[in-house]
Amino acid sequence: MRAEGIAWRLIAAGLLAACGCARYPAVVRPKAAWRVVPVAGVTATLDVLDAGQGGGQALRLSFAKAGEERRFIALEGKPQGDPATAKSVSVMYRLSLAQGSRPKLALLVLEKDGGAWLKVGGAPLATDGAAEARLPLDGLRRAEFAEDSDPEPRRDQLERVWLGLVLDGPAEGTLELGRVAFAGEAYRPTAPLPIACGDPAAWSVGKDAAAECRLAPAKDGPAGQPSMRIEFAFPGGRHMYVTPALRLQDVELEGYRGVRFVYKAKLPAGIAGLLVSVSERGDHSQYYAEQAPEASAEWAVADIAFGRLKLGPWSKDENDRLDLNEVASLTIGVHGAASEPKASGWIVVSEIELVP
Numbered sequence: 001m002r003a004e005g006i007a008w009r010l011i012a013a014g015l016l017a018a019c020g021c022a023r024y025p026a027v028v029r030p031k032a033a034w035r036v037v038p039v040a041g042v043t044a045t046l047d048v049l050d051a052g053q054g055g056g057q058a059l060r061l062s063f064a065k066a067g068e069e070r071r072f073i074a075l076e077g078k079p080q081g082d083p084a085t086a087k088s089v090s091v092m093y094r095l096s097l098a099q100g101s102r103p104k105l106a107l108l109v110l111e112k113d114g115g116a117w118l119k120v121g122g123a124p125l126a127t128d129g130a131a132e133a134r135l136p137l138d139g140l141r142r143a144e145f146a147e148d149s150d151p152e153p154r155r156d157q158l159e160r161v162w163l164g165l166v167l168d169g170p171a172e173g174t175l176e177l178g179r180v181a182f183a184g185e186a187y188r189p190t191a192p193l194p195i196a197c198g199d200p201a202a203w204s205v206g207k208d209a210a211a212e213c214r215l216a217p218a219k220d221g222p223a224g225q226p227s228m229r230i231e232f233a234f235p236g237g238r239h240m241y242v243t244p245a246l247r248l249q250d251v252e253l254e255g256y257r258g259v260r261f262v263y264k265a266k267l268p269a270g271i272a273g274l275l276v277s278v279s280e281r282g283d284h285s286q287y288y289a290e291q292a293p294e295a296s297a298e299w300a301v302a303d304i305a306f307g308r309l310k311l312g313p314w315s316k317d318e319n320d321r322l323d324l325n326e327v328a329s330l331t332i333g334v335h336g337a338a339s340e341p342k343a344s345g346w347i348v349v350s351e352i353e354l355v356p
Helices: 003-009
Strands: 042-050 057-065 070-077 088-099 104-111 116-120 131-136 158-168 171-183 203-207 212-218 227-235 239-247 258-266 275-280 286-288 296-305 327-337 342-355
Touching: 042 070, 057 070, 057 158, 070 104, 088 104, 088 158, 104 131, 158 171, 203 212, 203 227, 203 327, 212 239, 227 239, 227 327, 239 275, 258 327, 327 342
Parallel strands: none
Antiparallel strands: 042 057, 057 171, 070 158, 088 131, 088 171, 104 116, 104 158, 203 239, 212 227, 227 342, 239 327, 258 296, 258 342, 275 286, 275 327
């Protein structure tokens, strides 16, 4: 198994929560129990620190990376606790950066029979002091290089764990680790998670062949935030659809109550409101908000609860339930039959965020 190949394939979604803490509350395993995983294009060293105040030892991972490519800088070892009953991995950390953007926490679970399952946090790690991050163990994704055929991870096969940072672009800094443990508590985010929406490359447009659609990025949100303007036109008198979808490839929704965004919209006569939905990977089953947000000439807030989404009658799902850890995209668009002969309109969205 090549570390470089693993690094290239760590492009999964995940979740991360961070909360402030005064100092590391427990002792990590000795340095001998953890080692740096060699990765091409990365310089990394591991040292043992004295956490002080009776806090025992902590680890410090120093790293530097000059290239633009994505890399997974990891330590191999095993967290404290029992993986058989765990619902998440809890990490007490302090991140300092001399260069680069904030990285995401990542976990790779390696099994004795060749299985490999990964999770990448949805939000970047904090850099403003000691904090806790948790990665849920539900919804781990099979790595492409995995050698077994099990449909799900097997806790009884767990052999090694890689824990570290996913970095894009040049970076330099340190990651101090206190307690690293399997936790019995489920992941619960403590703050909203912003979702960038201003890049057209992050969107894909589904539409009827007779419809037209144009995406126009801007910075005209309520306070000058990045926004996306969706302009559309289609014939009236028959059912049409324009469904721009924002990809959520680095985000997992598990642990969040719903999605919230601000918007303005001008819709054709006969179209009651926006079509807001999420789509799962695999069978692409689509769950939509039955109470569609209405058109508004002024900024309005759409607050969509995942628990109230319904399976679209145009869609099918093998298990007839919304699996949040399988959600791949968020759609904000329109569908229906306009009463105007030549229908047109627009939607502007900004400040998209997942809400706990």
